[in-house]
Amino acid sequence: MKSKIPEATITRLGTYLGFLSEADREENVTISSGEIAEKIGVSPALVRKDLAYFGQFGTRGVGYDVSLLHRQILKILGLNVDWNMTLVGFGNPEIALWLGKDLKKHGFSITSIFDLDPEKIGVTVNEVEVQPINKLEETIRQNGIQIGMIAVPSEVAQDITDRLVKAGIRAIVNFAPILLHVPRYVELHNMNLALGLEVLTFNICERST
Amino acid sequence: MKSKIPEATITRLGTYLGFLSEADREENVTISSGEIAEKIGVSPALVRKDLAYFGQFGTRGVGYDVSLLHRQILKILGLNVDWNMTLVGFGNPEIALWLGKDLKKHGFSITSIFDLDPEKIGVTVNEVEVQPINKLEETIRQNGIQIGMIAVPSEVAQDITDRLVKAGIRAIVNFAPILLHVPRYVELHNMNLALGLEVLTFNICERST
DNA sequence: TAGATTGTTAATCGATTAACAATC
DNA sequence: TAGATTGTTAATCGATTAACAATC
Numbered sequence: 001m002k003s004k005i006p007e008a009t010i011t012r013l014g015t016y017l018g019f020l021s022e023a024d025r026e027e028n029v030t031i032s033s034g035e036i037a038e039k040i041g042v043s044p045a046l047v048r049k050d051l052a053y054f055g056q057f058g059t060r061g062v063g064y065d066v067s068l069l070h071r072q073i074l075k076i077l078g079l080n081v082d083w084n085m086t087l088v089g090f091g092n093p094e095i096a097l098w099l100g101k102d103l104k105k106h107g108f109s110i111t112s113i114f115d116l117d118p119e120k121i122g123v124t125v126n127e128v129e130v131q132p133i134n135k136l137e138e139t140i141r142q143n144g145i146q147i148g149m150i151a152v153p154s155e156v157a158q159d160i161t162d163r164l165v166k167a168g169i170r171a172i173v174n175f176a177p178i179l180l181h182v183p184r185y186v187e188l189h190n191m192n193l194a195l196g197l198e199v200l201t202f203n204i205c206e207r208s209t
Numbered sequence: 210m211k212s213k214i215p216e217a218t219i220t221r222l223g224t225y226l227g228f229l230s231e232a233d234r235e236e237n238v239t240i241s242s243g244e245i246a247e248k249i250g251v252s253p254a255l256v257r258k259d260l261a262y263f264g265q266f267g268t269r270g271v272g273y274d275v276s277l278l279h280r281q282i283l284k285i286l287g288l289n290v291d292w293n294m295t296l297v298g299f300g301n302p303e304i305a306l307w308l309g310k311d312l313k314k315h316g317f318s319i320t321s322i323f324d325l326d327p328e329k330i331g332v333t334v335n336e337v338e339v340q341p342i343n344k345l346e347e348t349i350r351q352n353g354i355q356i357g358m359i360a361v362p363s364e365v366a367q368d369i370t371d372r373l374v375k376a377g378i379r380a381i382v383n384f385a386p387i388l389l390h391v392p393r394y395v396e397l398h399n400m401n402l403a404l405g406l407e408v409l410t411f412n413i414c415e416r417s418t
Numbered sequence: 419t420a421g422a423t424t425g426t427t428a429a430t431c432g433a434t435t436a437a438c439a440a441t442c
Numbered sequence: 443t444a445g446a447t448t449g450t451t452a453a454t455c456g457a458t459t460a461a462c463a464a465t466c
Contacts, residue, residue, distance in 0.1 A: 006433060007408065014407040018388040032447065039390075044447090045435055052449060060448040061442035078410035094303035099402065102386060106403035146413055147406075170416075171409040173402065177311060179227040181248075185416065187409045193308065193382065193400060194315035197356075198223040199216065200380040200396045201287035204355055207379075207394065215457065241423060253423090254459055261425060269424040270466035 009050045013073055015040050016047070020070040032063040083108045086140060088160050089151035089175075090115040090130050093123070099149075100126050108147075112139050116152065133160075137167040146170040154178045218259045222282055224249050225256070229279040241272040292317045295349060297369050298360035298384075299324040299339050302332070308358075309335050317356075321348050325361070342369075349376040360384040 019039050023031055033047040040047075051057055051069075054076050058064040074080045085103070087096060087110050100110045113130045115121065123130045131139065139145070148164045150157055150172060157176035164172060171187040174180050177195065182188050190196070228248050232240055242256040249256075260266055260278075263285050267273040283289045294312070296305060296319050309319045322339045324330065332339045340348065348354070357373045359366055359381060366385035373381060380396035383389050386404065391397050399405070 004432090008433075010408050010411050013411075014404060015388060017407070018404065034447080043435060045437090046433090048447090048449065049434075056449065058448050059442060060440065061446045063447065076411070077407040078414035079407060083406075083410060092303060092307055094301060095307060098301055098304060102401075103403055105386070106406070108403065108406065147409060170413045173406075173409075177314070179224060184250075187412050189405055189409055191400070191402060191405070192311075194312055194317065195223060195227065196398055196400070197292075197315070197317065197382075198226070198286040198288060199219050200356060200382075200398055201292060202219050202222075202285070203396050204379045205287035213456090217457075243423080252459060254461090255457090257423090257425065258458075265425065267424050268466060269464065270422050272423065 005053050009053060010077070012040070012042065012046075012050055013077060016050075017070070017073050017077070017079075020066060020073065023066050024070050028066050030059075030063040031066050031069070033058075035063075079107060081107070083147060084111040084143060084145050085109065085147045085149060085173075086112045086114065086136075086145050086164075086169075087149045087151060088114045088133070088136070088164070089149075089153075090117075090120045090123070091151065091153075093125060095151070096125055110149075111143065112145065114139075116156070136160075136163055140164070140167040140169060147173065149173040149175065150180070151175040214262050218262060219286070221249070221251065221255075221259055222286060225259075226279070226282050226286070226288075229275060229282065232275050233279050237275045239268075239272040240275050240278070242267075244272075288316060290316070292356060293320040293352060293354050294318065294356045294358060294382075295321045295323065295345075295354050295373075295378075296358045296360060297323045297342070297345070297373070298358075298362075299326075299329045299332070300360065300362075302334060304360070306334055319358075320352065321354065323348075325365070345372055346376040349373070349378060355379040356382065358382040358384065359389070363387045 016036055019036060033044040037044040037047045057069050057072055085108055090096060090113055096113065103110065110128060113125065113128050114133050114136050115130050116133050120130050121132050146169060148169045150160055152160050154176045157178055158180060161172060161180045161182060165182060165186055169186065171189065172180065172182060173189045173191055175191050177192045180188060225245055228245060242253040246253040246256045266278050266281055294317055299305060299322055305322065312319065319337060322334065322337050323342050323345050324339050325342050329339050330341050355378060357378045359369055361369050363385045366387055367389060370381060370389045370391060374391060374395055378395065380398065381389065381391060382398045382400055384400050386401045389397060
């Protein structure tokens with residue numbers, strides 16, 4: 001039984017990664033927890049603690065090997081392999097295209113796209129053909145797809161979510177502007193802008209008073 | 210000196226809000242902390258605690274008035290007023306359009322758009338004309354805009370961020386796939402998909418072992 | 419009144435920080 | 443060796459939960 005790793009640690013690992021790939025490009029050889037901490041805005045002890053959950057990556061008196069640590073964190077986060085995703089909802093082809101390009105750079109590929117509108121079926125983007133929604137389960141199962149993106153109208157978003165979950169998807173990225181309900185074993189990531197702005201507006205108001 | 214409110218509380222308030230507007234539409238009159246808690250997946254005590262930071266909104270033995278609580282939370286989060294936003298980067302007009310529509314429903318308006326490309330200047334979307342980037346500071350100051358969205362290429366994203374900060378912006382939504390550095394008094398919200406997927410992939414890997 | 423549910427305090431749990439021995 | 447920095451333990455801090463008096 002391994003000790004539980006805080007989700008905050010995983011999120012931070014992701015930000016360390018961003019900084020490390022920068023440092024890696026600049027050909028820095030080693031880096032200390034203090035340097036990482038300063039850039040990210042956390043304490044050095046926290047950086048060391050976060051890393052310590054996964055092993056001993058550094059050298060006392062020296063620091064961490066940038067390139068090695070970079071690769072280690074990629075591996076920890078499961079980003080050293082390619083991930084196939086499915087996109088449900090092709091209402092805005094431009095967005096799908098933009099999304100695909102952005103994701104590709106980080107090792108994620110949209111390998112299937114579905115839509116409810118018969119008019120959209122057969123359209124091809126980045127060599128992926130839009131399929132009718134009734135092929136959803138079959139495609140997910142056959143290709144072992146683990147991450148699904150939901151970009152359908154709010155009214156049908158929960159329905160589609162349920163179908164994805166039943167078909168065995170492990171994580172869902174939700175672009176629809178509503179709260180989705182998923183079983184505990186399915187990861188949900190909300191990508192709706194409006195639903196994230198309340199922290200900003202609250203803090204703006206708070207600091208003005 | 211008021212007691213510090215955890216950021217997690219603010220985030221949850223946002224999710225309560227989603228559920229409350231649903232319940233409000235379904236014409237429920239009252240709702241208990243237990244009902245909210247169950248839907249959201251937290252403990253009833255936590256719901257009450259979150260609300261208690263801001264006052265006493267409920268009635269013992271009865272619960273909370275759905276419509277009243279709904280309005281109260283909107284007000285707490287600063288969502289009872291309209292917010293003007295600026296968008297820097299018009300690389301993908303379709304996305305700007307989609308974004309604008311989505312935001313409008315929640316009381317956010319994109320009232321100015323900027324781009325570095327001379328070809329884009331003058332194009333109009335939703336009655337907003339794309340302006341040259343050198344008008345950035347002037348427009349922000351004159352209109353007292355507090356939230357900026359960054360959708361420029363990564364290479365110039367930090368530059369634009371610095372300009373927005375200097376011009377007095379209070380919060381930044383970052384669509385560029387890099388980590389931005391902002392002073393502590395500026396709120397940063399990352400809307401980059403790839404930078405958020407590591408929590409999903411980590412958990413998928415974790416649970417498979 | 420009896421049952422229900424809030425608001426709040428005290429107890430628990432978990433995450434961050436401080437400190438330092440280990441060691442390059 | 444002396445200086446630097448990790449890995450890790452113990453102390454602190456903060457957030458969540460349990461419990462219950464107040465009260466509708």
